Amino acid sequence: xxxxxxxxxxxxxxxxxxxxxxxxxxxLAVPGYQVPFASREMPMPYGWGTGGVQVSAACLTPDxxxxxxxxxxxxTTNAVSIRKFFQHTAGVNVTEHTxxxxxxxTRHRIPEQALGEDxxxxxxVPIPEPLRYLxxxxxxxxxxxxxxxxxxxxxxxxxxxxxxGSIATSYAYPVKVEERYVMDPSPIPKFDNPKLEMAGIQLFxxxxxxxxxxxxxxxxxxxxxxxxYPFEASKADHPxxxxxxxxxxxxxxxxxxxxxxxxxxxxxxxxxSRRAAGHVGAMGVPVGEDAA
Amino acid sequence: MTPLLKVQNIxxxxxxxxxxxxxxxxxxxxxxxxxxxxxxxxxSTLLNCMAGHLTPDSxxxxxxxxxxxxxxxxxxxxxxxxxxxxxxWAFVHQNPRDGLRMGVxxxxxxxxxxxxxxxxxxxxIRESALDWLGRVEIAGDRIDDRPSAFSGGMQQRLQxxxxxxxxxxxxxxxxxxxxxxxxxxxxxxxxxxxxxxxxGLSAIIVTHDLAVVRLLADRLMVMKSGHVVETGLTDQVLDxxxxxYTQLLVSSVLQV
Ligand SMILES: Nc1ncnc2c1ncn2[C@@H]1O[C@H](COP(=O)(O)OP(=O)(O)OP(=O)(O)O)[C@@H](O)[C@H]1O
Ligand SMILES: [Mg+2]
Numbered sequence: 001x002x003x004x005x006x007x008x009x010x011x012x013x014x015x016x017x018x019x020x021x022x023x024x025x026x027x028l029a030v031p032g033y034q035v036p037f038a039s040r041e042m043p044m045p046y047g048w049g050t051g052g053v054q055v056s057a058a059c060l061t062p063d064x065x066x067x068x069x070x071x072x073x074x075x076t077t078n079a080v081s082i083r084k085f086f087q088h089t090a091g092v093n094v095t096e097h098t099x100x101x102x103x104x105x106t107r108h109r110i111p112e113q114a115l116g117e118d119x120x121x122x123x124x125v126p127i128p129e130p131l132r133y134l135x136x137x138x139x140x141x142x143x144x145x146x147x148x149x150x151x152x153x154x155x156x157x158x159x160x161x162x163x164x165g166s167i168a169t170s171y172a173y174p175v176k177v178e179e180r181y182v183m184d185p186s187p188i189p190k191f192d193n194p195k196l197e198m199a200g201i202q203l204f205x206x207x208x209x210x211x212x213x214x215x216x217x218x219x220x221x222x223x224x225x226x227x228x229y230p231f232e233a234s235k236a237d238h239p240x241x242x243x244x245x246x247x248x249x250x251x252x253x254x255x256x257x258x259x260x261x262x263x264x265x266x267x268x269x270x271x272x273s274r275r276a277a278g279h280v281g282a283m284g285v286p287v288g289e290d291a292a
Numbered sequence: 293m294t295p296l297l298k299v300q301n302i303x304x305x306x307x308x309x310x311x312x313x314x315x316x317x318x319x320x321x322x323x324x325x326x327x328x329x330x331x332x333x334x335x336s337t338l339l340n341c342m343a344g345h346l347t348p349d350s351x352x353x354x355x356x357x358x359x360x361x362x363x364x365x366x367x368x369x370x371x372x373x374x375x376x377x378x379x380x381w382a383f384v385h386q387n388p389r390d391g392l393r394m395g396v397x398x399x400x401x402x403x404x405x406x407x408x409x410x411x412x413x414x415x416x417i418r419e420s421a422l423d424w425l426g427r428v429e430i431a432g433d434r435i436d437d438r439p440s441a442f443s444g445g446m447q448q449r450l451q452x453x454x455x456x457x458x459x460x461x462x463x464x465x466x467x468x469x470x471x472x473x474x475x476x477x478x479x480x481x482x483x484x485x486x487x488x489x490x491x492g493l494s495a496i497i498v499t500h501d502l503a504v505v506r507l508l509a510d511r512l513m514v515m516k517s518g519h520v521v522e523t524g525l526t527d528q529v530l531d532x533x534x535x536x537y538t539q540l541l542v543s544s545v546l547q548v
Binding site: 134143147149151152154155158159161162163226227228229 | 370371374378393395396397399400403404405407408409411412413414415417418435436
């Protein structure tokens with residue numbers, strides 16, 4: 001049951017949603033540029049996706065179908081509570097199936113299944129500023145973006161190689177959007193970076209930092225690298241233990257206290273739909289038998 | 293010959309207090325200009341006005357740009373001036389902490405300017421960094437250490453390497469040997485002199501240490517209370533000072 005009597009649709013008032021939509025439109029018009037917005041207090045702590053929740057609230061319509069993933073999974077506490085939040089406050093349909101969703105809020109992953117033109121992917125962003133690591137002054141980083149002074153990003157990658165022998169950055173791997181702005185794609189694994197060039201709309205919301213940015217459909221997104229250390233979208237070198245997929249991002253799962261472990265798709269919906277279609281991994285059980 | 297830098301009537305005040313007043317001079321390619329004077333005489337103010345860190349109240353700082361010849365860097369737009377500061381200009385701070393990235397390795401510090409102008413080959417960047425560490429007498433096996441693990445003298449040499457790696461046409465230095473032990477100072481001076489000679493550097497060096505200018509500067513400007521009171525060839529000014537203040541400055545050093 002919705003509680004629309006008590007809350008405005010999708011919790012935020014219409015004024016606030018309009019303000020956020022203006023920021024979103026500006027962000028889409030200037031791909032990769034961080035647009036400041038007046039982030040509101042949400043009934044959840046910072047670090048729980050308040051930026052993403054505000055962006056979702058500004059995007060949702062009563063006809064939408066909403067999906068939330070956290071590290072690829074629909075069933076973590078964070079994903080469940082955000083999904084419930086919009087069920088209560090907006091009364092929208094929710095789903096765990098990527099293909100059925102019109103708005104997907106995510107933390108740390110891009111779904112394996114390619115998104116289409118009628119889908120919106122909303123990212124929860126903890127730290128929007130890719131230059132922060134080496135330049136803590138906001139006045140200076142804004143200037144660096146304005147003047148495209150991005151040498152520092154490569155200093156970071158240089159340090160990685162000098163220390164680890166290769167580019168060890170594996171999450172929040174910096175990208176250049178449409179040959180203009182350097183952007184932090186939020187802490188997705190670098191395996192997901194190539195998927196940032198997609199048909200869907202990608203919106204990024206940082207609540208505590210009060211920034212919104214976006215990547216419009218079919219925008220060029222290039223991962224930064226060196227000529228002699230090219231970018232690699234690496235993943236664990238295993239097939240999924242449950243569905244046998246060889247091209248998905250995997251989580252390592254500890255099985256027992258004797259070192260037993262298995263690798264499984266981090267995208268739970270993708271894995272489940274493969275199993276439903278009859279794919280079985282080395283440690284999986286064919287569909288139907290496990291329920292017996 | 294066109295001067296590399298043409299400073300005209302630079303004045304900078306802080307409220308009612310004078311920073312520097314009505315300073316003019318030309319610097320020609322390959323020349324090293326020393327600016328001396330007691331504490332508070334306006335040396336740093338003048339240097340920062342020339343290097344674009346401070347905006348003078350009035351006056352012009354004309355730099356011989358590669359594409360447009362002499363151009364006023366005070367009126368130049370910010371992107372263009374920032375581009376100059378990471379290509380044709382270099383700035384060596386008195387405190388190496390102001391001129392280094394303390395959280396980045398020595399190699400990364402030297403490589404930053406290269407990457408800032410588009411270097412994208414790790415192997416080549418590292419090779420240049422190694423070469424420059426060698427030139428400032430820092431052992432190659434320290435390349436991955438952070439400056440915080442270096443002595444003050446090493447930090448200063450690293451700052452110099454980081455500034456010179458892109459072959460700047462003009463180097464600004466504010467008390468490059470200040471805050472160092474005397475023996476360390478001597479070694480740094482020696483090194484600087486070598487680099488100035490080898491690279492034919494054009495530089496402006498601010499110091500209150502007359503030994504520094506004696507060793508490095510072709511010409512000298514003496515400042516007092518924001519004004520230039522005497523200028524000339526270094527040896528000439530130091531050996532035969534005309535202005536009473538310069539005489540005092542020179543004799544006070546001799547007494548030490
Ligand atoms: N930010 C500031 N605000 C106000 N007054 C300043 C400021 N910076 C410098 N001054 C004043 O301007 C004058 C010149 O200072 P400046 O720092 O240029 O001297 P200096 O010759 O570099 O001295 P030092 O040898 O001690 O470094 C001094 O009277 C100083 O007090
Ligand atoms: Mg000074």
